[in-house]
Amino acid sequence: MKAQEIFDILKAQFGDALIETTISAAGGSASVGYAMQLWIHIAPDKTKEICFFLRDNSAMQFDYLSCLSGMDYNNGTFGVVYHLASIIHKHKIVLKTFCTKDNMHIQSVSAVWGTANWHEREAFDLYGIIFDEHPDLRRLLLPDDWEGHPLRKDYKVQEFYHGMKVPY
Amino acid sequence: MLQPPTLPTNYTVKQGHIKTSTGKTIRTEEMIINMGPQHPSTHGVLRLEIVVDGEIIVDCIPHIGYLHRCFEKHCEHMTNYQQVIPYADRMDYCSAMTNEWAFALATERMLKIEVPERVEYIRVIMAELQRIASHLIAVGTYGIDSGAFTPFLYTFIDREKILDLFEMTCGARLLYNYIWIGGLSHDLPPKFVEQAKDFVRYFRPRLKMLNDLLSYNEIFVKRTANVGVLPKDVAINYAVSGPQLRGSGVNWDLRRDDPYSIYHKLEWEPQVGKGEMGTVGDCWDRHIVRMHEMEQCLNIIEQAIAGLPEGNVQAAIPRRIRPEKDAEIYVRTESSRGELGFYIVSDGTASPFRVKARGPAFVNLSVLPEIAKGGMIADLVLIAGSIDIVLGEVDR
Amino acid sequence: MEFIQTLLANELVVSILLSLLPLVFIIAYALVVLYTEMKVAAHIQDRVAYMRTGWHGLLQPIADMLKLLQKEDIIPDKADRLLFRLAPIIAFVGTYAAYAVLPFSSIYIGSNINLGAFFLVAVGSLVVVGILMAGWASNNKWSLFGGVRSAAQMISYEIPTAIAIIIVVMITGSLNLQDVTKFQDGGIGNWVVFGGPLPWLQKLMLMPFTIITFFILFVSSIAEVNRTPFDLPEAESELVQGFNTEYSGMRFAMFYLSEYANLFTVSAVGVALFLGGWSSPFGTFMSGPVWGLFWFVAKAYVFVLVQIWVRWTVPRLRVDQLMYVSWKVLTPWLFVCLLSVGLILVL
Numbered sequence: 001m002k003a004q005e006i007f008d009i010l011k012a013q014f015g016d017a018l019i020e021t022t023i024s025a026a027g028g029s030a031s032v033g034y035a036m037q038l039w040i041h042i043a044p045d046k047t048k049e050i051c052f053f054l055r056d057n058s059a060m061q062f063d064y065l066s067c068l069s070g071m072d073y074n075n076g077t078f079g080v081v082y083h084l085a086s087i088i089h090k091h092k093i094v095l096k097t098f099c100t101k102d103n104m105h106i107q108s109v110s111a112v113w114g115t116a117n118w119h120e121r122e123a124f125d126l127y128g129i130i131f132d133e134h135p136d137l138r139r140l141l142l143p144d145d146w147e148g149h150p151l152r153k154d155y156k157v158q159e160f161y162h163g164m165k166v167p168y
Numbered sequence: 169m170l171q172p173p174t175l176p177t178n179y180t181v182k183q184g185h186i187k188t189s190t191g192k193t194i195r196t197e198e199m200i201i202n203m204g205p206q207h208p209s210t211h212g213v214l215r216l217e218i219v220v221d222g223e224i225i226v227d228c229i230p231h232i233g234y235l236h237r238c239f240e241k242h243c244e245h246m247t248n249y250q251q252v253i254p255y256a257d258r259m260d261y262c263s264a265m266t267n268e269w270a271f272a273l274a275t276e277r278m279l280k281i282e283v284p285e286r287v288e289y290i291r292v293i294m295a296e297l298q299r300i301a302s303h304l305i306a307v308g309t310y311g312i313d314s315g316a317f318t319p320f321l322y323t324f325i326d327r328e329k330i331l332d333l334f335e336m337t338c339g340a341r342l343l344y345n346y347i348w349i350g351g352l353s354h355d356l357p358p359k360f361v362e363q364a365k366d367f368v369r370y371f372r373p374r375l376k377m378l379n380d381l382l383s384y385n386e387i388f389v390k391r392t393a394n395v396g397v398l399p400k401d402v403a404i405n406y407a408v409s410g411p412q413l414r415g416s417g418v419n420w421d422l423r424r425d426d427p428y429s430i431y432h433k434l435e436w437e438p439q440v441g442k443g444e445m446g447t448v449g450d451c452w453d454r455h456i457v458r459m460h461e462m463e464q465c466l467n468i469i470e471q472a473i474a475g476l477p478e479g480n481v482q483a484a485i486p487r488r489i490r491p492e493k494d495a496e497i498y499v500r501t502e503s504s505r506g507e508l509g510f511y512i513v514s515d516g517t518a519s520p521f522r523v524k525a526r527g528p529a530f531v532n533l534s535v536l537p538e539i540a541k542g543g544m545i546a547d548l549v550l551i552a553g554s555i556d557i558v559l560g561e562v563d564r
Numbered sequence: 565m566e567f568i569q570t571l572l573a574n575e576l577v578v579s580i581l582l583s584l585l586p587l588v589f590i591i592a593y594a595l596v597v598l599y600t601e602m603k604v605a606a607h608i609q610d611r612v613a614y615m616r617t618g619w620h621g622l623l624q625p626i627a628d629m630l631k632l633l634q635k636e637d638i639i640p641d642k643a644d645r646l647l648f649r650l651a652p653i654i655a656f657v658g659t660y661a662a663y664a665v666l667p668f669s670s671i672y673i674g675s676n677i678n679l680g681a682f683f684l685v686a687v688g689s690l691v692v693v694g695i696l697m698a699g700w701a702s703n704n705k706w707s708l709f710g711g712v713r714s715a716a717q718m719i720s721y722e723i724p725t726a727i728a729i730i731i732v733v734m735i736t737g738s739l740n741l742q743d744v745t746k747f748q749d750g751g752i753g754n755w756v757v758f759g760g761p762l763p764w765l766q767k768l769m770l771m772p773f774t775i776i777t778f779f780i781l782f783v784s785s786i787a788e789v790n791r792t793p794f795d796l797p798e799a800e801s802e803l804v805q806g807f808n809t810e811y812s813g814m815r816f817a818m819f820y821l822s823e824y825a826n827l828f829t830v831s832a833v834g835v836a837l838f839l840g841g842w843s844s845p846f847g848t849f850m851s852g853p854v855w856g857l858f859w860f861v862a863k864a865y866v867f868v869l870v871q872i873w874v875r876w877t878v879p880r881l882r883v884d885q886l887m888y889v890s891w892k893v894l895t896p897w898l899f900v901c902l903l904s905v906g907l908i909l910v911l
Contacts, residue, residue, distance in 0.1 A: 063404050063405070064404055064407055065407050066407065066498070066500060066507065066509055066526065067498060067509050067511055067524065067526040069511050069522070069524035071513070071522060072522075081511065083498045083509070083511065087404060087418065087420055090425060090426075094498070113405055113406075113407065114402070114405045114406040114407075114534070114535075114538075115405070115406045115407035115531055115534060117534065118530065118531070118534040119531075126240075139233075140232065140233060141232065141233035141236040141563055141564075142233060142236065143233070150238065150241060151240060151241055199705065201705050201706070201709075202705075223709075223883060311879070314879040314880065315792055315793065315795070315878075315879040315880030316877070316878060316879040317605075317609070317876055318608055318609050318876055318877060321609035321610055321611060322609075322610060325610060382879075385878065385879060387793055387878055387879045387880070387881060388879045390881070390882075390885055391879060391880075391881070391882060391885075544882065544883065544884070545709070546796070546882045546883065547882070
């Protein structure tokens with residue numbers, strides 16, 4: 001299914017939660033027919049509902065969450081990008097949500113796909129995005145008592161960690 | 169200083185987590201054991217905190233991050249996209265060619281570069297040779313985990329021949345910096361084709377010998393059959409990929425289902441676990457899928473060598489790599505461990521704005537607590553070995 | 565033995581000297597078996613082992629011994645000091661005591677008691693105590709696992725061993741190992757594994773059962789010494805050396821030595837009971853007191869080689885599978901053999 005069709009079905013189902021589809025500047029290589037980069041913008045507090053619908057609807061059946069990436073857009077906006085795929089229908093879609101620095105809450109989708117658990121922990125660890133209703137949100141890659149969220153654009157590394165000098 | 173937010177504290181192995189007996193004369197308690205970062209069989213610095221009741225595992229909590237090297241942050245400070253290739257090598261250091269290829273593919277698609285046919289064929293040959301080398305490590309160390317010390321030595325003899333081929337081409341045995349954006353760093357040396365054909369001829373009977381020695385050994389089958397069963401729907405829900413997914417009976421291979429390069433021109437079959445010795449999706453299935461995959465790789469290599477065209481491998485390497493502003497792409501390839509994906513976002517400058525590496529070992533490892541529960545500690549070692557993790561990819 | 569007694573005319577000194585002879589033998593044998601294991605393992609794995617210390621690595625075992633002797637003796641902080649120090653000694657004592665009843669030759673046996681085989685099984689259990697102590701005293705959860713598993717394993721496998729010995733005793737009529745060996749004197753046809761020196765009809769009927777019994781004795785004795793495929797207590801890939809983890813230097817050497825000495829003991833017991841001990845397979849050719857020693861050591865050494873061969877070929881069994889093999893496979897078969905042998909002997 002094409003992204004525009006998926007967007008139409010979602011719009012019919014959820015109305016306001018969806019905001020737009022946009023074609024990104026990269027069109028993909030024409031010889032392989034690889035045009036994946038249309039993305040759908042969804043609201044941060046409706047992600048779980050929408051993803052449940054995407055997973056369970058028989059026409060779409062997005063049962064495979066390929067990748068969940070945290071983003072820092074360097075203008076006070078953060079976000080999460082979801083790359084979904086379907087093993088049954090062999091189609092793909094991209095979803096994006098955004099949140100601002102003062103309100104870094106996005107609804108977790110770990111109830112929909114088990115793999116989102118670790119991906120969201122990583123996004124929290126490196127960006128500080130808090131995922132509501134996540135069963136176990138704590139740091140994954142960094143030590144539990146690290147200060148700060150390193151992948152943010154304005155991150156300053158801490159001076160000392162347990163008495164060891166960090167920057168060299 | 170940034171203040172960390174207050175976390176929900178429903179994790180910690182505290183008093184309530186461990187069950188103690190009530191009403192009996194002798195007090196029994198579950199035990200917490202730490203399979204620490206340094207351990208002979210966790211295949212790297214992985215820490216597993218296991219809650220056991222005797223020998224039965226009640227819960228298993230993996231702690232990762234001991235090998236986190238900030239790959240994604242480094243990429244944002246590179247002066248050039250080509251500079252990322254050596255760093256991408258070091259993510260999954262046992263299977264470096266596939267890492268480089270995934271990143272190069274993502275950038276080429278973003279820039280809409282068409283690489284020459286010869287480059288595609290050579291990339292396929294290198295990736296398949298690398299897949300065999302990586303599976304040989306997986307199989308060899310799996311033997312050691314189960315107590316058979318000898319197959320490890322045999323697989324490493326075969327691996328030496330592959331590393332010789334690599335060294336002949338690009339000078340390096342493990343981390344190559346060979347597949348560049350738009351082409352390759354060196355063309356194949358004159359003796360490569362002959363030596364590769366020799367290797368294929370030499371390796372086929374060795375595969376049969378390895379199967380007889382390890383895979384169909386009665387004790388090995390008893391150890392791995394019906395152990396760590398990963399059901400099909402759990403596998404898909406946890407986005408497991410690669411031999412682990414195919415071992416659970418799902419016929420999904422990105423080289424065929426989301427084709428890139430010239431794989432659609434070659435004849436080969438993805439191997440799927442059938443539950444020959446136990447249940448579909450047990451450790452034995454994953455192991456035998458890897459063994460069969462190595463044979464399919466030999467087929468691919470033969471066909472690719474036979475169809476190798478002439479050309480200049482460095483013709484399409486761009487001098488300046490500057491994608492458009494707000495260009496972004498997510499490309500997924502089939503590396504030795506599963507779906508290796510790169511999500512690259514550009515902001516119009518020469519260095520990437522965001523690179524997210526989706527490592528297959530990271531995702532495959534997250535399913536470990538689910539499938540290890542109810543087994544014994546001896547089983548946990550074999551299950552972790554059958555997932556075939558490389559910590560460089562888990563932690564990046 | 566009487567000859568040496570007349571030479572020195574002092575009973576105490578004589579008995580001490582004679583009881584130290586197996587110790588000399590163990591040390592010499594340990595060097596040889598270390599070298600053998602290293603080379604056999606290497607050649608099975610398609611590589612060569614040490615080639616530099618001495619010609620083809622012949623001096624390597626001596627280098628290993630010297631290294632272990634001069635290592636620092638580390639005792640973990642919270643370890644139970646008394647038990648920690650006692651454990652390797654008890655394990656070694658258990659192994660060494662078994663050498664008292666091994667019939668090395670027709671003129672030499674450490675202690676010619678009438679309960680030889682029974683004594684062997686009893687004293688072999690001391691090693692279990694030593695290993696349990698080591699596992700507990702190390703204050704390390706992994707060592708504890710190793711110790712507990714080993715205790716369970718060794719106790720389970722003593723039953724097949726004991727029953728196999730009973731079967732031999734039924735055929736030969738004596739628990740005294742020297743008498744058992746004399747019973748089998750006179751050539752390869754007289755060995756118990758081929759039915760013993762009995763009329764040929766009985767022999768033919770006994771032979772399948774004695775061969776099965778010998779095989780089962782061999783398997784359960786591999787389990788008694790904690791070798792692959794039964795080496796779960798010291799499984800390197802899971803337990804980082806198991807009960808051995810916290811031991812270093814001379815204490816580790818004691819455990820190591822006791823393991824290799826045990827290898828020889830169980831092979832020697834199998835040889836003495838089933839394969840004619842010090843008697844020559846050719847009857848009177850190449851037999852005599854000194855030749856007896858040669859045959860005994862050579863036959864036992866062949867089985868040591870087989871154990872080394874099996875170790876480097878086969879993966880290891882899991883704990884519950886180990887127990888399954890002992891209780892549900894070996895023991896029932898042995899009971900079948902026991903009943904059949906008894907019936908055949910009575911008829």
